[in-house]
Amino acid sequence: MSNRDRIVALFHEALSSTDSVLRAPLTDELVLLDSGLDSLGFAVLVARLEEELGFDPFVEMDHAAYPRTFAEFVAIYDRHRPK
Amino acid sequence: MTLITLEPFSSRNAALVLQWRNQDKVRRNSIDDEVISEDKHRQFLEKLARDPTRRYFVVRLRDEPVGVITFVDLGSEAVTWGCYIGGDAVIPGLFIGMAFVAADYAFERHNAARLLSEVAEHNNGPQQLNRFLGIESTGTRTCRRASGASLVLLQYDLKRLDWPRIKARALSRLPQSIRAMVQDYRVLDDHE
DSSP states (O other): OOHHHHHHHHHHHHHHHTTOOOOSOOOTTOBGGGSSOOHHHHHHHHHHHHHHHSOOGGGGOOGGGOOSBHHHHHHHHHHHOOO | OOOEEEEEOOSSSHHHHHHHHTSHHHHTTSSSOSOOOHHHHHHHHHHHHTOTTOEEEEEEETTEEEEEEEEESTTSSEEEEEEEEOSSSOOTTHHHHHHHHHHHIIIIISOOSEEEEEEETTOHHHHHHHHHHTOOEEEEEEEEOTTSOEEEEEEEEEEGGGHHHHHHHHHTTSOHHHHHHHHOEEEOOTTO
16 A cells, blocks of 8 residues: 555544544645644644554654645655655 | 744734734634734734733744744633644644643643633634543633624633643654654743
8 A cells, every 4th residue: 555545544534533524635736724634633644644654754844844735745754754 | 852932922023923813714713803903913012011911922843933822811820821823834733732832831830720721613623622632611601703793612621630641641642743842842031
């Protein structure tokens, strides 16, 4: 399963666990702030991804690089995946 | 490494704060929903500087301004806090981080016994956060907004005695980046 597929699956899980609703299709262009998942939801998602993937790319994140779209969020995980 | 810094409101950050404060997403969730003018904000800063029971801060994450956190009734048994996130990037766990800082600031630095907050009925994010932390609403009240519309507020009351247990449980469910964020914070002096 690719990073993206796993992120999509856990994104839906985070929506469900925080009683949130996806407000637009989960495409690369989706603006995260408009997705329906809030700061807490993303914290839950990052925690689950840490469990599944074994790393948290936001540990060393510079503010300028925080993701605005779903594609950017996935790219962060692809970029920081341990070799 | 200290990731979160609290920078007191001042003329230096006034333009940024005003820009954030007047965003639709912030006004929608505020009791005072009117657009604040520069002049009114300047008058507010002058009053704030003379009031030791109120502290308003810009929250900086790795030295980048990301939001605002506020405290009123400092020095009393029950301190009320509020916050908003200013920018448009998603920073996972920032809201939780601000809640942790608020609890520590009120309980440890100002010896409060209770940390109060009020959340607009339509504002789901803070309600979700309180549910995540295990903090239940203690009631509601209805107020009149600056625009004249009525607003129902959910009230929350976090007791100092309950915070260590709530904090430990929350930390066990958070990823490494957020645990690092909430471990420590720094409060700048007014002159820094």
